[in-house]
Amino acid sequence: MERIALLASTLCYLFSFGHTLFVLGAGRFHPGRFNFIAMALGAAAQGWYLSLRGAAEHACPLGTVPETLVFLSWSIALIYLVIGPSYRISLMGAFTAPLVLLLQIVAVLLPEGARSGFFRPNPWVETHAALSLVAYGAFGLACVAGFMFLLQEGQLKSRRPAPIFHHLPPITVLAKAILRLLWVGFFLLSLSFAAGMHAHITISKAKFFFSILIWVLYAALLTGAKTGLFTGRRFAILASTTFLLALVLLPVIQHLSTGTE
Amino acid sequence: MNILCAGINHRTAHLEVRERFAVREDEMAGMLARLRQIEGVSGVVMLSTCNRVELYASGLCTLRALDGFRSILAERTGLEAPLYHHDTPQAVRHLFRVASGLDSMVIGETEILGQVKKAYSIANEAGAATRSLHKLFQHAFRVAKTVRTETQITSGPTSIGSVAVELAGKIFGSLEGRRVMILGAGEISERTARSLQSRGVRSVIVSNRTYERAASLAAEIGGMALHFDHWENAIVDVDILISSTNAPFALLTPERIAPLLKLRRGDPLFVIDLAVPRDADPAINELDGLFLYDIDSLEQIAAQSLDIRRQEVVRCESLIDHHVGGFLSWLKTAREPGIPK
Numbered sequence: 001m002e003r004i005a006l007l008a009s010t011l012c013y014l015f016s017f018g019h020t021l022f023v024l025g026a027g028r029f030h031p032g033r034f035n036f037i038a039m040a041l042g043a044a045a046q047g048w049y050l051s052l053r054g055a056a057e058h059a060c061p062l063g064t065v066p067e068t069l070v071f072l073s074w075s076i077a078l079i080y081l082v083i084g085p086s087y088r089i090s091l092m093g094a095f096t097a098p099l100v101l102l103l104q105i106v107a108v109l110l111p112e113g114a115r116s117g118f119f120r121p122n123p124w125v126e127t128h129a130a131l132s133l134v135a136y137g138a139f140g141l142a143c144v145a146g147f148m149f150l151l152q153e154g155q156l157k158s159r160r161p162a163p164i165f166h167h168l169p170p171i172t173v174l175a176k177a178i179l180r181l182l183w184v185g186f187f188l189l190s191l192s193f194a195a196g197m198h199a200h201i202t203i204s205k206a207k208f209f210f211s212i213l214i215w216v217l218y219a220a221l222l223t224g225a226k227t228g229l230f231t232g233r234r235f236a237i238l239a240s241t242t243f244l245l246a247l248v249l250l251p252v253i254q255h256l257s258t259g260t261e
Numbered sequence: 262m263n264i265l266c267a268g269i270n271h272r273t274a275h276l277e278v279r280e281r282f283a284v285r286e287d288e289m290a291g292m293l294a295r296l297r298q299i300e301g302v303s304g305v306v307m308l309s310t311c312n313r314v315e316l317y318a319s320g321l322c323t324l325r326a327l328d329g330f331r332s333i334l335a336e337r338t339g340l341e342a343p344l345y346h347h348d349t350p351q352a353v354r355h356l357f358r359v360a361s362g363l364d365s366m367v368i369g370e371t372e373i374l375g376q377v378k379k380a381y382s383i384a385n386e387a388g389a390a391t392r393s394l395h396k397l398f399q400h401a402f403r404v405a406k407t408v409r410t411e412t413q414i415t416s417g418p419t420s421i422g423s424v425a426v427e428l429a430g431k432i433f434g435s436l437e438g439r440r441v442m443i444l445g446a447g448e449i450s451e452r453t454a455r456s457l458q459s460r461g462v463r464s465v466i467v468s469n470r471t472y473e474r475a476a477s478l479a480a481e482i483g484g485m486a487l488h489f490d491h492w493e494n495a496i497v498d499v500d501i502l503i504s505s506t507n508a509p510f511a512l513l514t515p516e517r518i519a520p521l522l523k524l525r526r527g528d529p530l531f532v533i534d535l536a537v538p539r540d541a542d543p544a545i546n547e548l549d550g551l552f553l554y555d556i557d558s559l560e561q562i563a564a565q566s567l568d569i570r571r572q573e574v575v576r577c578e579s580l581i582d583h584h585v586g587g588f589l590s591w592l593k594t595a596r597e598p599g600i601p602k
Contacts (some may be wrong), residue, residue, distance in 0.1 A: 172432060172434045
């Protein structure tokens with residue numbers, strides 16, 4: 001049943017991505033409701049998968065790398081579903097779908113692996129882990145907005161914009177979206193650290209330094225933005241690369257930490 | 262039941278002719294009442310814009326309706342109107358094309374849909390529209406919406422002013438509260454500034470070598486004049502710089518602009534260079550946070566938009582064909598109250 005839920009959500013994201021590619025390829029730049037509904041169904045199926053895993057393990061389903069990746073892509077999709085319609089950031093769904101799909105495919109292909117002993121039922125530990133991943137969801141969406149910014153900025157600089165230019169949001173709007181998402185992510189990450197400290201959890205040194213590094217990088221990014229240190233382009237590049245760095249390192253650290261916690 | 266469309270437009274008559282036949286809004290009710298008296302005409306809607314004067318009539322005999330319309334126009338103006346006319350199904354197709362902006366001077370413009378809606382609303386209020394005309398116009402509004410959303414017929418701006426507005430919008434989002442500086446008080450700068458003002462720009466600074474000219478333009482557009490020696494200081498506070506001086510060399514060079522950009526705390530600067538020879542060294546476009554457009558690049562974008570629109574016409578026509586078929590199927594089975602089928 002868990003496998004079915006996982007495959008169903010992957011198919012939904014695949015449909016969303018495929019439809020977006022088809023629509024954009026046909027020169028129509030309004031993926032519209034289909035894209036949104038497919039993403040919503042994908043997130044619902046992921047929720048189903050995570051609840052089944054949670055019930056099976058009697059703990060927050062974050063004990064393996066595939067579970068972590070599903071939880072992360074679920075967070076990104078959920079945050080998109082919430083902010084997409086309210087901020088009306090045109091084409092954000094089209095850019096979010098590939099990232100969510102990629103995470104999901106990796107989760108499907110990876111072997112389940114050994115469970116981390118980290119998730120013995122403890123509400124504070126679970127809160128810490130869940131908040132961290134929702135924070136990374138916000139950072140993930142900031143990365144998506146960063147890519148959109150760089151694409152739109154490139155179009156503006158080229159002085160010969162392609163048709164997609166007319167449908168992408170203004171760079172100032174994207175820069176604001178990146179900033180807000182980073183603040184949301186940073187706030188949640190800080191809360192998750194507080195929950196982790198409250199739980200007195202023991203983690204590996206690698207994981208500890210990695211977590212502190214990411215927190216410091218985002219803190220520096222937000223401070224730089226607040227003080228006008230970065231142009232929009234630099235801010236978008238840093239927001240995207242910091243998330244990609246975290247995305248690459250997260251499973252490695254998770255893997256290295258298995259068995260040490 | 263037949264549908265007739267007859268009229269003149271920008272392709273068949275010059276402006277001097279069209280303005281003679283135009284019907285003002287306050288005259289429309291009287292005109293509709295007269296048109297309804299034509300024998301064989303059951304309902305009428307009249308569309309009068311700067312580019313067209315058209316009658317849409319439902320009735321049994323469209324030939325009589327056409328003659329009657331011609332006589333009424335001749336009586337009003339003392340001129341023979343160079344009317345084109347279409348019967349069902351071409352009249353239906355024509356209205357769908359008009360409402361979708363395919364028959365407009367600038368293909369894909371959207372103002373016409375509002376004008377068609379207004380014409381229908383006036384006829385409706387005057388009780389001049391019949392059931393088949395109601396259905397026809399409602400269908401036309403749906404077609405126009407479909408064409409707009411499913412094709413790129415309205416894609417992109419088509420004039421220098423609208424390109425500047427679109428680009429500014431793609432940089433800043435809302436232009437509400439944005440600040441503009443005009444460097445060199447030329448006519449084209451003024452027009453561009455006015456386009457930006459129409460989209461919410463409130464603060465305009467005008468700087469010109471002749472201060473009096475700057476003051477005069479500033480007074481005209483509700484801006485503020487600035488001595489030419491001080492324009493560099495103002496760059497830190499403006500969002501959009503429109504330049505069209507007669508300087509024989511580039512005023513805006515990387516060496517001059519780069520230090521000023523650093524003072525802007527990362528805020529983008531949009532430079533519109535309308536001067537020939539150019540006021541801006543193209544190398545400033547490489548500076549982070551600065552977007553430079555010269556007259557050629559603005560014109561290219563306008564031309565590109567028109568090209569995209571032209572390429573979309575075939576798709577629009579195919580959508581319209583489909584809807585014409587749908588309307589004709591309805592019309593075959595429809596019956597006007599009080600009129601034999």
